[in-house]
Amino acid sequence: MESTRGDEVAAGEPCVVQGCAIEMPSLRSALELFDAPRTGWVAPTTSVVAGGTTATLTATGACRFEKLRTDARALFRRVDTPDTLPDGARPRLFGGFSFTGTERDTNRTMENEPWAAYPDAHFVLPAVQVSVTSDGTWLTTTALGADAKMKASERLTRWRDRLTAIPEFDRGNPPGVQSQQHTPTLPGWRDGVESVIDRIDRGAVKKIVLAKALSARLDRELSVVDVLARLGESYPGCYRFLFEPAGGATFFGATPERLVSLRGRTVDTEALAGSIGRGETDDEDDWLEQELRKSDKNNHEHDLVVDTIHRQLDSVTDSVETGSRTVRKLSTVQHLQTPIRGTLDGDRHVLELVERLHPTPAVGGLPPVGATRAIEELEGFDRGWYASPVGWMDADGNGTFVVAIRSAVAKATEVRLFAGAGIVSDSNPDEEWDELRLKFRPILDEL
């Protein structure tokens, strides 16, 4: 059996791409076939599972977006893709960024540090990529070196045979939770929220999104692939993602929040902030929706996000249009949501927009630098890639990045889940604590 582990791109070497249409049972089964490093990306338009690496790009610190952009452009100049491949089947770089670019302690071990294999920026050009697009399902392989063409073709034949022959894997049951640990606990959370409100009252900040980590020990090893499949049922319409670096923990989630999509000069983004629970009955659900729509606190929290995104896009667009505010209903919560579309003033790379928009005040706060500093001071854990931009980019600089909320990082029988809530001056710590419980539910219910 051929491993998906590819060969790392060496400076200047051309990278050959081969592709063909295939038929296979399901993306989930394909994801089971790949060893780490592997990626899963399930989106409303194109979904992808991928394995192996032909190139890895990494960066650290505050310049991580710019370095990645430069390195991605240089890499794609060497990638030779046949014109016959449809857009969704062309090679893509998949990966993500850490929430902050602040120096992190690299000496921590896997036992206490699930983010050990997650640099500040980490992207992979997969050796094998399977894409489900509006033009059907496609297999794409990449390879390097003098015999790259032959290697990419052989890889294509071997993986086409394997993928078309795979059985539909049975889904296992959730492993069961042995114990849970909350960071912070309720008293610590109350102190944190009071401290944020105090900073707001003093005029230091306007809003801070404070998060909590929930570490769970499981009875058995978790199948993240199964969880991802189940999240598709409980969280339809969300972006589901899975990143599994070699030897590392698996970061996964089902997020309702798209940070940005760029196609040509059209930018799509959104504000998603302000939450309330779901009702037991239709009437109760409608009543809660109306409460959310007229809540000053939630509308204020949401306005801050809309205004900030607008301002951040203003200097790089010819026009920005804000759609109407709607309510996005998910299985356990409903949110205020406003779509925002802009037309760029010229050709730009998706990472330029990612850098501009991250962190939106839906996951960071306002002003961004003060809020990020407060988050680091007040939260007693490393956010790692939680609430960060994760997604893909292609040779044209197009791409889609989502905000990695409703997410968790898992290794064997240990899982750490994350959830945050926007704190403004009239937030109530206990109500925000209850909101976090609702945000943990989709993943926690699958454990």
Ligand SMILES: C=C(O[C@H]1C=CC=C(C(=O)O)[C@@H]1O)C(=O)O
């Ligand atoms: C930060 C999270 O949610 C954000 C997105 C939607 C609603 C939010 C809120 O109402 O607080 C948060 O801003 C999270 O789920 O971890």
